[in-house]
Amino acid sequence: xxxxxxxxxxxxxxxxxxxxxxxxxxxxxxxxxxxxxxxxxxxxxxxxxxxxxxxxxxxxxxxxxxxxxxxxxxxxxxxxxxxxxxxxxxxxxxxxxxxxxxxxxxxxxxxxxxxxxxxxxx
Numbered sequence: 865x866x867x868x869x870x871x872x873x874x875x876x877x878x879x880x881x882x883x884x885x886x887x888x889x890x891x892x893x894x895x896x897x898x899x900x901x902x903x904x905x906x907x908x909x910x911x912x913x914x915x916x917x918x919x920x921x922x923x924x925x926x927x928x929x930x931x932x933x934x935x936x937x938x939x940x941x942x943x944x945x946x947x948x949x950x951x952x953x954x955x956x957x958x959x960x961x962x963x964x965x966x967x968x969x970x971x972x973x974x975x976x977x978x979x980x981x982x983x984x985x986x
Contacts, residue, residue, distance in 0.1 A: 867896070867900065867903060871896045875888035875889060875891065875892035876888050876892075882935045882936050882983070883984070886976055887976035887980070890972060890975050890976045891976065893952045894952065894955065894968045894971055894972045895968075904956055904960055905960050908953065908956060908957045927944060936983050936984070937984065944983065947979060947982045947983055948983065951975055951979060952975060952979075955971045955975065956968075959971075
């Protein structure tokens with residue numbers, strides 16, 4: 865899980881806007897899944913391990929100024945995480961399970977804009 869978070873933080877640190885940040889997270893998550901299949905299987909088998917809770921304060925601190933500035937939708941923090949990570953994690957889980965028709969490259973092209981629309985300010 866630490867390796868995945870390191871990849872996400874590295875990708876996010878290069879983003880200049882919330883929209884490009886969403887794209888960076890989606891693409892990095894899917895790339896990590898494809899490149900680190902064994903680790904991704906473990907992460908998705910233990911989705912509620914304590915690692916995310918240990919970083920909750922850091923995640924909240926990163927979101928709060930964006931919401932206050934009107935750069936992303938003002939939603940309860942857990943819902944932002946569900947809209948951002950939920951579709952990506954489910955895509956990864958299905959790909960790892962071998963569900964036919966799941967193409968991580970296609971997901972990396974399609975999901976960022978769709979997810980951004982759900983997080984964009986109104």
